[in-house]
Amino acid sequence: MGCSSCSTGKDGQPRGCKNNGTCGTDGCNKLTVFDWLSNMSLPNGEKPFDCVEVRFKNSRKEFFRNTENLSLSIGDIVGTQSKSGHDIGMVTLTGELVKVQMKRKKVDFNDAELPKVYRKASQKDIDTWQKCRDREEEIKKRAREIAIILKLQMKISDVEFQGDGSKATFYYTAEERVDFRQLIKDMAKAFGIRIEMRQIGYRQEAQRLGGIGSCGRELCCSTWLTDFRSVSTSAARYQQLSLNPQKLAGQCGKLKCCLNYELDVYIDALKDFPAQDTKLFTEKGLAFCQKTDIFKEKLWFSYKDDPANWHVLSPEQVKEILEKNKKKEKVASLEEYAVENLVEIEERVVFENVVGQDSLTRFDKPKRSKNSRNRNRNKKRKASGGGNNQRQGQNKNRNQGNQKPGNKKNQGNKNKNANRSKRRPKNA
Template identity: 85%
Template sequence: MGCSSCSTGKDGQPRGCKNNGTCGTDGCNKLTVFDWLSNMSLPNGQKPFDCVEVRFKNSRKEFFRNTDNITLSIGDIIATQAKTGHDIGMVTLTGELVKVQMKKKKEDPNDKDLPKIYRKASQKDIDIWQKCRDREEEIKKRAREIAIALNLQMKISDVEFQGDGSKATFYYTAEERVDFRQLIKDMAKAFSIRIEMRQIGYRQEAQRLGGIGSCGRELCCSTWLTDFRSVSTAAARYQQLSLNPQKLAGQCGKLKCCLNYELDVYLDALKDFPSQETRISTGKGVAFCQKVDIFKSMLWFSYRDEPANWHALTKDQVNEILEKNKNNEKIASLEEYSADNEVVSVEKEKVFENVVGQDSLTRFDKPKQKRKRNKSQNQNNKRRNNKKRPANNA
C-alpha cells in the first residue's frame, strides 16, 4: 500500500509522507485529489458530509456512505459493502470535496442507495486481502493460457480480487465481441472462485496499468487525467507535427492525450493567420506557401519555377498582398517584401561559446614529466660545448 519513499506502517497505513495521508511523491496513489479544506473547520451547526471516496486497486474509485459516523481520514484502510461479502479499500478523500467529486462524476450526493462502510479494516482483513493480492499475477498468467487454449481473440490485462477473496474481476480488451462462457467455466473450475469479466478500452487499460511516457514522466491518465477526450490527427496538423504514428501514439496505441493540451493556443494563433495553401500572384508568377512559423509570425513562399528559393514574409505582409490580389492587383515580386526578412537558404555562421570558460579539456590531466638525464651525460655535453667554443685572444 505504499511507495518506496513512504512505505507502510501499522495496519497497512502509509507512513513517512505526512501529507494528509497522500504520498508526497504520488507513487502509492493514483488520481489523488489534494484536500485543501483539511485544515479548515466547518461552520457552527453544520455536519460533515457523510460520504467518502475510496480507491481500490489501480485507478478504480467508488463513493460510500459513512452511516455509522466512523472517524475516517485520508489513508485509512476500510471494509466496504459489496454485492456479496465485503471489499477492502483505502480512503482517498473526505469532507466537502467528496460532494464536488460526486457531481463531477455525475453521481447524486443525496442518493440513499449508495453502498455503506462497514468498519475500519482489522489486521485479519488486511492479511486476507494481501494474500489475495499476491495471487493475482499467477492467476492472470493462468487465465491467459486458458484463453489462448480456447482460441479467444482477447487480452486479459489485469485481475482484481475482492477484499474477502470470494470474487475476482478480470479486465480484458478485445477488438470484437467475445463469447467467454466456456472461459468462465474453466476459470471457475481452476480457481474455485466467482468470476466476473469486464471489458475496457485500450486507454482504460493504460490507465490501470500505468507506465512511463515518451516525455519521461508517468502517464497522465494514470496520475491525474480523469476524462478521455477524443484526439484526432487534425490536432497534430494544426501544431505542424510530423504525422508519424510511432511518435504520435501513446502506450495504449491511440493518439496521445497531450496533443490536446496546447491545441487551443494554436487555434487562437491561427485565427488571423493565412492558410498554408495560400497562393500569391506576382509579376514573376504564382508563389506557393512552403512553410509556416506560428511563433515568429512568418511564412515562406517560393515561385513555381524556383521551388528551392524560399522568400520569408511576415504575416501582415502576406495579408496585405492577398488584399491586393483580391482587387486584381499584382505585386512586382516577392523580393521587394522579403528584402528585410530572413531567407531560409542563407544560414548564419554559428559561433559556439565556451560556457565554462576558456579552459582546455585536458586541464585536469597531470603534466608530463621531463625525463631526467644522467649526470654523466650532462657533463659530457658540457665538455663538448667547451671544445667547440673558440679561444678568446688576449
C-alpha cells in the same frame, strides 16, 4: 511524494511497493486528494456530510454512505458493501469536498440506494485482502494461458480481487467482440471463484500498467491524468508536427495525450497568420504556402512552377499581397518582398557572463598530444647541448685510453684469454 515501502534500499536501488500506485500508506498514489477544508470547523448546528470517497485498486473510486456515523479520516481501511459479499478499500476523502466530487462525477448524493460503509477493517480482513492481492499475478498468467489455448483474440491486462476473495474482475482489451463464455467456465473451474469480465480501452490499459514515455518521464495517465480527451491528427497539424505515427503514438498505440496540452496556445497564435491554404497571385506565377513558423513569425512561399525555391515572407506582407489580389491586382514577384527581409539585420541576443561564472570545464586538464611532447623534449636537449657535448668528449677519451696498446690491464687480459683457449680441447 513517496511512501516508506517505495523508498530506496540500503544499496541505493529503488525497492518499489509493486502495487501499481495502490500502496498501503497512500503516499505515492496519483488519486490522493488534498483536503484543504480539514482545518476548518463546521458552523454551529451543521452536521458533517455522511458520504465518503473510497479508493480501490488502481483508478477505481466509489462513493459510500456512512450510516454508522464512524469517525473516518483519510487513509483508513474500511469494509464496504458490494453486490455480493464485501470489499476492502481505503478512504481518500471525507467532509464537504465529497459533495463537490459527487457533483463532478454526476452522482446523486440523495440516492437512497447508495452503498454503505460497514465498519473499519479488522486485521483479519486486511490479511485476507493481502492474500488475495498476492494471488493476482499468478492467476493473471494462468488466465492468459487459458485464453491462448481457446484461441481468443483478447489480452488480459489486469486482475482485481474483491476484498473477501470470493470474486475476481478480469480487465481485458480486444479489437472485436469476443465470446468468452467457455473462458469463464474454465477459469471458474480452475480458480474456484466467481468471474467477471470487463472490457477496457487501450488508454485505460496503459493507465493501469504504467510505464515510461518517450519524454523520459512516467506516463501522464498513470501519474496525474484522470480523464481522457479525444486526440485527433488536426492537433499535430496545428502545431506543425510531422504526421509520423511512430512519433505521435504513445505507449497505448493511440495519439499522445500531450498533443492537446499546447493546442489552444497554437490556435490563438495562428489567428494572426493567414490560412495554410493561402494562394498568392503574381505576374511571375501562382504561389503556395509551404511552411509556417509561429515563433519566428514567418511564412515560406514557392511558385507552382518552381516548388524547390522558397521565399520568406512576414504575415503583414502576405496580408498586403492578399489585399491587392482582392482588388484584382497582381504583384510583380515574391522576390521584391523577400529581398526586404534579407536586407533587415536581425538582432542577435548575446549572452554575457554578468555573474562572473567560469566555464564548466575549467577543472579539466587539456590533453597534450605526442607531437607536442616530443617538441618540448627536443627544445630541452638543445638548450642543454653544451654540457652534453663536454660529457661526450670525456667518454670518448676514456674509451680511447682503454684501447691504447700500452695499457697493461688490456695486455694481461689478452694473455689470459689466449692461455685458456690453448688449454681447451678441440671437441669442447
